[in-house]
Each structure stands twice: as C-alpha cells, then as structure tokens.
Amino acid sequence: MAGDTEVGAGRFPTMERRLTPRGQQRRDEIVAFATVRFAENGFHPTSVAEIVGGLGVGKGVFYWYFASKDELLAEILRTALRSLRTAQAEAVAGELDPLRRIELAIRAALRWSEQHRHLVTLIQFASTDDRFAPLVSLGEAVAVRDATAQVAEAVSSGRVRDADPEFVAHAVLGVTTHIAREFIHKRGRPADDVADATVAFVLDGLLAGAISPVG
Amino acid sequence: MAGDTEVGAGRFPTMERRLTPRGQQRRDEIVAFATVRFAENGFHPTSVAEIVGGLGVGKGVFYWYFASKDELLAEILRTALRSLRTAQAEAVAGELDPLRRIELAIRAALRWSEQHRHLVTLIQFASTDDRFAPLVSLGEAVAVRDATAQVAEAVSSGRVRDADPEFVAHAVLGVTTHIAREFIHKRGRPADDVADATVAFVLDGLLAGAISPVG
Amino acid sequence: MAGDTEVGAGRFPTMERRLTPRGQQRRDEIVAFATVRFAENGFHPTSVAEIVGGLGVGKGVFYWYFASKDELLAEILRTALRSLRTAQAEAVAGELDPLRRIELAIRAALRWSEQHRHLVTLIQFASTDDRFAPLVSLGEAVAVRDATAQVAEAVSSGRVRDADPEFVAHAVLGVTTHIAREFIHKRGRPADDVADATVAFVLDGLLAGAISPVG
Amino acid sequence: MAGDTEVGAGRFPTMERRLTPRGQQRRDEIVAFATVRFAENGFHPTSVAEIVGGLGVGKGVFYWYFASKDELLAEILRTALRSLRTAQAEAVAGELDPLRRIELAIRAALRWSEQHRHLVTLIQFASTDDRFAPLVSLGEAVAVRDATAQVAEAVSSGRVRDADPEFVAHAVLGVTTHIAREFIHKRGRPADDVADATVAFVLDGLLAGAISPVG
DNA sequence: AATGAATGAGAGTTCATTCAT
DNA sequence: GATGAATGAACTCTCATTCAT
Structure with a gap:
C-alpha cells in the first residue's frame, strides 16, 4: 500500500x-x-x-x-476511514492469493461495519455533503485501489473473467456497503453469516453453480 | 406489481x-x-x-x-421514487423470463439515474436522515420485493444458484446504486455501457467464465 | 465638484x-x-x-x-459624509472668491457638527478602524480636494502666502474637526461663535495683526 | 510643569x-x-x-x-501620554520665548508621532471610547495648559494677536495631530519637513506674508 | 394568490476571565 | 510564575414559519 x-x-x-x-x-x-x-x-x-x-x-x-463543528466531523471521518483501512490491511496481511485477499477484505469490512454502525451511518451521510464527500472518496479510494490491483492480477492470471478491474472493485464496494446497512444494521444479522453470502455473490454472481444452464 | x-x-x-x-x-x-x-x-x-x-x-x-420544507422534500422523494418505479415497471412490462426482468430493471435504473442525478443524490441523502429514511426504504422495498420474487422463481427452476433471494435482490440494488453514482454521475460514463458491465457482474460475479478454474 | x-x-x-x-x-x-x-x-x-x-x-x-452590523455602520457613515458634503456645497454655492469659499465651508462644517454630534463621534471612531477608515478618507477627500483647489487658486493670485495647498487644506480640516469636538461638543459653545475664532485662526494664524512684530 | x-x-x-x-x-x-x-x-x-x-x-x-484587558490599554495610554509629555518638556526646556516654546512643542510632537505611530493610532481610538477618553483628555490637558499659558503670555506682550489663548492652543493641537496622521503616517513624510509647514501655518495662517493684501 | 415584514428560538462561535495543577 | 483547561454569557447571524395587507 x-x-x-x-x-x-x-x-x-x-x-x-x-x-x-x-x-x-x-x-x-x-x-x-x-x-x-x-x-x-x-x-x-x-x-x-x-x-x-x-x-x-x-x-x-x-x-x-x-x-468548528465541521472540523469535528472531518476528524471523525478521517479516524473512521483510517480505522477501516487498518482493519482491512490487518485482515489481508500475509495473504498472497488475490481472490482470498478480496474475500478477506470484504469480511473485514463487514465485521468493522458491525462494530461501528454509527460510523457507517456518518460515512454515508458525509458522502452526500459536498464539503465532506471528498474525504470519503479519498478514504474509499485506498480500498478501491487495492481491490483493483488484486482483481487485475487475478484477471491476468486467468482466474477471474475478463472485466474492468476498477469497475469490479467498485461493484464489490457497492455490494458490501449496502449489504452491511441492510442486513447487519437494520436486521441485526451476524457479520460473518452475511459475509458468507456476500462473498458468494461477489464470486459467483447469480448464475455460477446453477443447476440448469442459462437459456 | x-x-x-x-x-x-x-x-x-x-x-x-x-x-x-x-x-x-x-x-x-x-x-x-x-x-x-x-x-x-x-x-x-x-x-x-x-x-x-x-x-x-x-x-x-x-x-x-x-x-413545510420537510414536506417539500418528502414530496420530491415520493415523486422520484414513483418515477423510478414506473420506469422499471415499463421496462420489464411483457417480459416473463425472471433473469431478463432483473436485467431490464437494472438497465432501467441506470438509465433513470443518468437522467435524474439530482434525485439520486437526494435519495441518498434522505436515507441518512431518520425522518426521511422510511420513505426511501418503502420506495426501495417495492423494487426489492419484485426482484426477490424473480430471483425466487429463478432459483426454484434451477436457473440461479441456491441463494437467499432477498439477499441477492439487495446485493443487486447495492451494486446498481453505487455504480450509478461512481461511474455515471462522477465519471459521466454512458448508462448503457455501465449497464452492460453491471449486468455481467450481477450474473457472473468474478469467476464465471474465467479461463482457469479456481484452486 | x-x-x-x-x-x-x-x-x-x-x-x-x-x-x-x-x-x-x-x-x-x-x-x-x-x-x-x-x-x-x-x-x-x-x-x-x-x-x-x-x-x-x-x-x-x-x-x-x-x-450586518458593519454594513449598518457603513451606511450611517456614507449618509453622514454625504450630508456634510451637501451642507458644505450648499454653503459655498454661488460664492466665487476662494477665501470666502473656504470660510463658508468651515462655517458649514461647524454648524453641521453642532447638529450632528453623534455622527461626528462615529466618524472619528470609524477613522480608527481599518475596515471603515477608507470610507471616512474618501468622504474627507472630497472636501479636501475642493479646499485644495481654492487654496491653489488663492496662492496663484497672490492672496495667500506660498504654501502647499493640500497641506494647508488638511491643516484647516484638522483645526475644524478638533475645534468642533472640543468647543462645540464638549463645551457646548455656539457653532457660529466658534466659527469666527476658527476662521480667524485659519486666516491669520497666531501672528497676523499682532501689535509688535516678531523678534 | x-x-x-x-x-x-x-x-x-x-x-x-x-x-x-x-x-x-x-x-x-x-x-x-x-x-x-x-x-x-x-x-x-x-x-x-x-x-x-x-x-x-x-x-x-x-x-x-x-x-484586565482594559487595564492594559489604560496603561499603554498612560505610558504613551507621559512619554509624549516628556518629549515635549525636554524639547522646550530652557527656552523662555513663548512662541519658540510653542514651535518646539509642535516639532517635538511631530517627531514623537513619527516614532510612535501605533501609539498615535491608539490614542485616537481611545478618545472615541467613553471608558478611555478621560485618560486622553487628561493627557492632552497638560499640553494644552502649557500652550495656553505661552499664548496668553505672548498675547499680553502684544506679540500674538488678541485671541482666546485656550482656543488657539486647541487649534494648534488639532492641526498638529491631524497633520501627523495624514502626512507622517499615511504618506510617510519626514517629521521635520512636516513640522516646518505646520509651524508656518500655525504662526501665519493663510494670509500672512501674502503678496497682495486681502480685499 | 401573493407580498413584504416580522418573529424569536436557536445556531455556531468568541472571549474575557478564572482556576487547578 | 506559568500552564492548559474550563466557564458561560454574550455575540453575530440564520431560519422556518406566520401574518397583516
């Protein structure tokens, strides 16, 4: 990093x-x-x-x-994003396989979300306010950059279908954040269970492993 | 519906x-x-x-x-969500295949997002405010309910891998909304191009169609 | 003007x-x-x-x-300075003799000061505050410019001793404003009496008309 | 003194x-x-x-x-006025001629103003604030009292035209302070040059020494 | 239907001053 | 002597809302 x-x-x-x-x-x-x-x-x-x-x-x-009040929020956001980043970095530390790294990053994000629901809410709000959105974008950018690199590597080794790595990285981010809010925060599901389903979705989409082939 | x-x-x-x-x-x-x-x-x-x-x-x-000012926002949100719903309903009208319905709904959502970026921003903000979040949830619920039904049908006919249909529906929603903001609004990519990649991700995830099998 | x-x-x-x-x-x-x-x-x-x-x-x-509060003061100052300027302009209107014009302007200023002691105080304060001083300077500049022109004319016709007209104009301004505060405001002397002495001082200084010549 | x-x-x-x-x-x-x-x-x-x-x-x-903060300003003012007074006292020390004493006092005041422009600004501000104005008045009073005495002496000996000595003293004060701010502070002219012109104005007014007699 | 005027609670922020350490 | 921390009243200014006209 x-x-x-x-x-x-x-x-x-x-x-x-x-x-x-x-x-x-x-x-x-x-x-x-x-x-x-x-x-x-x-x-x-x-x-x-x-x-x-x-x-x-x-x-x-x-x-x-x-x-100022703004500065306090900015600080909260900075700290939060740094904490999330750290959690993810620790989770993937030592793992070399790109797909496993992505999986571990997703799991770490969901676990972090479970433990910091208030921060998740704040981050979401901040991204809707012009004054704070850049902070969030920059924070996300780190995670996206890392995920993008992993995907690119996996694509070039043929283990992931040919897709724009950055797009896919954002898609993963979108799934993860929305699922965290909907299933972990709103419905109180355990982060680990949710993570299993999320990882499955991210890796397989809707179709892979289906019984009958697509028409 | x-x-x-x-x-x-x-x-x-x-x-x-x-x-x-x-x-x-x-x-x-x-x-x-x-x-x-x-x-x-x-x-x-x-x-x-x-x-x-x-x-x-x-x-x-x-x-x-x-x-009141609140009521104005509520009305904007109601109208917006109704408009999105209508656009999706029109897009899938007549289509019976569940997977195609999902695809068409995604495409409609992205096209709508392209044309109503201000509303997308407002919806996102509203979902962070306790007073307005229920409105958004209810609006989303309609789309999610429909998608959930399609997925359930596809799963029971074996055309989609065995997964919690509601979870998957939310995953699709998460991907779509995040991608709309990131690629259509921020980067100005055409909705239709973005839709292709989104649909591919949703159907295939990262792995399907990869050259070498996963270890 | x-x-x-x-x-x-x-x-x-x-x-x-x-x-x-x-x-x-x-x-x-x-x-x-x-x-x-x-x-x-x-x-x-x-x-x-x-x-x-x-x-x-x-x-x-x-x-x-x-x-804002600042803007209110600015407006008060603008109005006050315009009023003073108008009073002076009316007082000298029609008079062609430069020395008489200066005398009439002094008298007008003192009479105006008598009637607007609060404004005089405010103008003095404003000139000590960086944000408002320019307003006062600009207001004074008009009077000074006019007085300077009169003095220059009088000098060139030999009716006033050879002196820097602008300097003299400021000297007259200094005498007038200070005298107004000290004798009209603090001691309540009638403006017209004070004006007589002020004009005498401005025209004659200390010496002119003295009985015995300076050593 | x-x-x-x-x-x-x-x-x-x-x-x-x-x-x-x-x-x-x-x-x-x-x-x-x-x-x-x-x-x-x-x-x-x-x-x-x-x-x-x-x-x-x-x-x-x-x-x-x-x-308190007020007390600090009061002290600054007291010190400043004492310093000015001292400078003037030293300047006129030993001089017996009343007109020369006035001239020397003016020159000392202008030189002091040149060296203490910040104090001049503060004194001017203080005189616009009810809480501090008395301090300034008292400080000025000393100089005025002395000048008044000199003028009175000069008038009685016939070397100065018959005028209210106190009025004249204030007129001199008014000229001097305004000229200091305008020419020394704002325009950076040397105090000694400005003093020459100031003394000339104070002694001669506009007319004395003019070529053609006033109409 | 619409205007300009008014409300007044409450916002974020500042600041002279005090005090425990 | 000196510090960082704390106070809390007062400040300028905002704003959703109401109302007479």
Whole structure:
C-alpha cells in the first residue's frame, strides 16, 4: 500500500494543541459522544449545545478542542476511514492469493461495519455533503485501489473473467456497503453469516453453480 | 406489481389544494428549483428564503403550496421514487423470463439515474436522515420485493444458484446504486455501457467464465 | 465638484430591497437609534440585541434591513459624509472668491457638527478602524480636494502666502474637526461663535495683526 | 510643569506587583506586542488569546501582569501620554520665548508621532471610547495648559494677536495631530519637513506674508 | 394568490476571565 | 510564575414559519 498518504490533509486542518492526558480524554469523550449523536440525529440537526450539554461541560470546551463543528466531523471521518483501512490491511496481511485477499477484505469490512454502525451511518451521510464527500472518496479510494490491483492480477492470471478491474472493485464496494446497512444494521444479522453470502455473490454472481444452464 | 400502495401516506400529508393550471405550474417550478438546490447544496443548508429568492417570489408562495420544507422534500422523494418505479415497471412490462426482468430493471435504473442525478443524490441523502429514511426504504422495498420474487422463481427452476433471494435482490440494488453514482454521475460514463458491465457482474460475479478454474 | 463619485461603492454593498413606506420607516428608525447608541456606547460594545431590544422588535428585523452590523455602520457613515458634503456645497454655492469659499465651508462644517454630534463621534471612531477608515478618507477627500483647489487658486493670485495647498487644506480640516469636538461638543459653545475664532485662526494664524512684530 | 499630577489615578488602578527583572521584561513584551495589535487590528477585535498566543505563553501570564484587558490599554495610554509629555518638556526646556516654546512643542510632537505611530493610532481610538477618553483628555490637558499659558503670555506682550489663548492652543493641537496622521503616517513624510509647514501655518495662517493684501 | 415584514428560538462561535495543577 | 483547561454569557447571524395587507 505504497503512496498511502493521509487523506484530506488540506481541508479541515486538525487543531494542533499540546494536550495533557486529561485533555486528551476530554477530546475523546467529545468525539465519542458526537459520533453517536451525529449518527442518530443527523449532523445538521445535532447542535454543539446538545453535545456539550450532554457531556455537562461549557460551550467553550468544544471550541478548545475543535475549530468548528465541521472540523469535528472531518476528524471523525478521517479516524473512521483510517480505522477501516487498518482493519482491512490487518485482515489481508500475509495473504498472497488475490481472490482470498478480496474475500478477506470484504469480511473485514463487514465485521468493522458491525462494530461501528454509527460510523457507517456518518460515512454515508458525509458522502452526500459536498464539503465532506471528498474525504470519503479519498478514504474509499485506498480500498478501491487495492481491490483493483488484486482483481487485475487475478484477471491476468486467468482466474477471474475478463472485466474492468476498477469497475469490479467498485461493484464489490457497492455490494458490501449496502449489504452491511441492510442486513447487519437494520436486521441485526451476524457479520460473518452475511459475509458468507456476500462473498458468494461477489464470486459467483447469480448464475455460477446453477443447476440448469442459462437459456 | 400488486400490492403497490402509496408510500409514506401517514407522515408528510400532501397538502390537498385545488390548483389552477397557473398554480400547478408554480408548484412544479418550486419542486424543480428546490430539487436542484437540495441536491447541490444539501437539504439543511438550503433555506426556504434561498428557494423563493431564486424564483423571485415571496415567501408566502412557498407556504401556499407546501406545508413545510420537510414536506417539500418528502414530496420530491415520493415523486422520484414513483418515477423510478414506473420506469422499471415499463421496462420489464411483457417480459416473463425472471433473469431478463432483473436485467431490464437494472438497465432501467441506470438509465433513470443518468437522467435524474439530482434525485439520486437526494435519495441518498434522505436515507441518512431518520425522518426521511422510511420513505426511501418503502420506495426501495417495492423494487426489492419484485426482484426477490424473480430471483425466487429463478432459483426454484434451477436457473440461479441456491441463494437467499432477498439477499441477492439487495446485493443487486447495492451494486446498481453505487455504480450509478461512481461511474455515471462522477465519471459521466454512458448508462448503457455501465449497464452492460453491471449486468455481467450481477450474473457472473468474478469467476464465471474465467479461463482457469479456481484452486 | 465634478468627479464626485459615490464613495465606498465596492465594500459594504447596500442591501437592495424594495421597501414599503412602513418598511422604510422601520429602517430609518433602526438607523437613528443605532447611530445614537453607537456614538454613546461605542460601536463594538453596542450589540444588535441592544438595538432591536431598544426598538422593541425581533432580531430578524435588523437583518431584514441590513446585511450586518458593519454594513449598518457603513451606511450611517456614507449618509453622514454625504450630508456634510451637501451642507458644505450648499454653503459655498454661488460664492466665487476662494477665501470666502473656504470660510463658508468651515462655517458649514461647524454648524453641521453642532447638529450632528453623534455622527461626528462615529466618524472619528470609524477613522480608527481599518475596515471603515477608507470610507471616512474618501468622504474627507472630497472636501479636501475642493479646499485644495481654492487654496491653489488663492496662492496663484497672490492672496495667500506660498504654501502647499493640500497641506494647508488638511491643516484647516484638522483645526475644524478638533475645534468642533472640543468647543462645540464638549463645551457646548455656539457653532457660529466658534466659527469666527476658527476662521480667524485659519486666516491669520497666531501672528497676523499682532501689535509688535516678531523678534 | 507644576501641578502635573498622575492622570487617571482613580480608574484602572495599576497592579502593584514586585517584579523580577525577568518579570519586568515579560510585562514589557506584552505591552509592546499588544500595542501593535491593538493599533493594527483594533482594541476590541484583538483578543487576549491572540496576544498570549502571539507571544507563545499561556493565558495565566496575561492576568498575572494585568488585571484586565482594559487595564492594559489604560496603561499603554498612560505610558504613551507621559512619554509624549516628556518629549515635549525636554524639547522646550530652557527656552523662555513663548512662541519658540510653542514651535518646539509642535516639532517635538511631530517627531514623537513619527516614532510612535501605533501609539498615535491608539490614542485616537481611545478618545472615541467613553471608558478611555478621560485618560486622553487628561493627557492632552497638560499640553494644552502649557500652550495656553505661552499664548496668553505672548498675547499680553502684544506679540500674538488678541485671541482666546485656550482656543488657539486647541487649534494648534488639532492641526498638529491631524497633520501627523495624514502626512507622517499615511504618506510617510519626514517629521521635520512636516513640522516646518505646520509651524508656518500655525504662526501665519493663510494670509500672512501674502503678496497682495486681502480685499 | 401573493407580498413584504416580522418573529424569536436557536445556531455556531468568541472571549474575557478564572482556576487547578 | 506559568500552564492548559474550563466557564458561560454574550455575540453575530440564520431560519422556518406566520401574518397583516
């Protein structure tokens, strides 16, 4: 994963402040609390007053740690995408087979989604807002780039049908994110079960393994 | 498409008002203008003042035709989802083969997305907002129900591998919507080209038709 | 006074809004009330809440008529400077003798200062704030330009000692504004009496007419 | 300069604190930095956070040395006015001729203005704010009182035309301060050149030394 | 049907000041 | 002496909505 630069570096510059352990803890509290509220209530409808009120602190505290409400969301997104990326990187570490890497990445994404449903909701919202969408795109781009490379390799070795690797990578991303929301979040299915079905769909589509051949 | 009831009937009650042709035109203007602004600027950041200002009318006009800003969005969504549904229904009309019906529905969805990118953006946003998400879910539910039925039929006739039809239907929906945004909206690819690749992915997954068998 | 263009046209664009007579009246009320408060309390210490509270109207009213608090001050300044300019222009109208024109302009300025002490205070404050100083400079520039021309003419006809006309014009401006504040505003002396002494000082300085010649 | 009492003793009581040399230096740094920021940015718009941030110290430092932001400005003003007064006193020391004393005081004021433009700006601002204006008035009063005495003496000896000495003193003050801002600060002219013209204007007005007598 | 005017709660943000460490 | 953290009132400004005309 060479060239993996920090995303969204230009916009929403992180507030650089020397923090004591107590300060760092406060900051984390704010992030955690805001993440839940943003996800459950929506970003715009959740006010700064609500956040600091919920934490029982003064308004100034918020602006001591974050330059703005936007910047807080940007930070949440950056952290979330980095976490997802890390989870996937760890899952595929050591695996050389491209198809297995894709499978492991899907499983990792679904497991991550199961554990971070609020972040998934926030990422989805962010991708609909012009100010935050680039952050999400950049975050996704890393995963897509990796998946694209695996597919390309599998295609060239003949183990995957001839298809545009980038297109296929996005198709996999689309399946995975939608399935996570629909089956893991809405219906509470276990990530691992959902992953089996997702991997099957991604590898075989509708037809492969069907009893009677297509007309 | 039996059982197709009007979605979201309870909430956001449509303002029933007898409108003159001139009045209907005004109303349509508002809907059209607001759709674009909501999609480009975001729903929350777009104010009613901006909408009426952009149309050069007074604020009263807005509230003459719509009970609230929320209700306007609800109406846009309802109309949009109905339009998509209609496009798909027309596309599959007369076709009896379940796999062909699915293919045609995908193609119709992509073509519709190409022509209504603002609505696609709005639908995506709406699904992240608790107040509007049910509307979207209900709208999607119709398409999913139909696709589920087709898949079930195809599975029972052995033409599709044994899989949970509803899961597969959602997988198809996930692929289609993500691909529409990524390739049609962001990159401006023609819907028909994208549709070919999408259908291939949905039917064959990664493996089918590969040269060398999987290890 | 050819070339007399509207000052400060670029910054602080006036909010163009069609106003009903009632609206115009409201707007004027705000201007009048704010002028007094700004002058007595200071611009920064006077809040918008104080203004609307004092008028017994809602906060929105302020922003219906003015884009911002800054813009309101800019408008007050523009109006004030235009009023002063007009008063001076009317005072010198028809007079051809350059020295008499200067005298009449001084008298007009002092009389105007007597009647608009709040505006004088505001102009002085504005000239200390980078955002508003250009407005004041531009306003003054008109008067200075005119005075400079009169002085130049008087110098060339030998009726005024050889001096840099622009410098002298500013010197006259400096005397007049300071004297207005010190004697008319602080001590409440009548403008006309003060004007006599001011004119005498400007024309004669300390020495002219002294009994014994300077050493 | 008998009767020269410390001005503004009642308000803004100076924080009496025994300071180490290091402490005194810190304090001076704050004064110097704040003076520039107050002058360039405005007093109200410049926050304490900005000042301590610019010096790279914590907020506590500020409040260790100054009771409040207002008190800091008061101190800056007091120091500035004392400095100006001292400069003038030194300039006229030993000179007995009243007209020469006035001339020397003007020259000293202009030279001081050239070297302390930020302070000049601050003094001007302070005189527009009710809380600080008395400080400035008191500071000016000293100079005016002295000038008034000189003028009175010159008038009684017949070397200056019969005029209200206090009025004339203020007229001189008005010319001098305005000219300093306009020609020294804005246009960067050398103080000594400007002083020549200022003294000429003050002594001769427009007319003295003109070629042809006034009509 | 439509307008301009008004509302006022509430938004995000700032800031002088205080305080525990 | 000095820090980072915290306070919370006050600030400017926005906005969905209502209403008299």
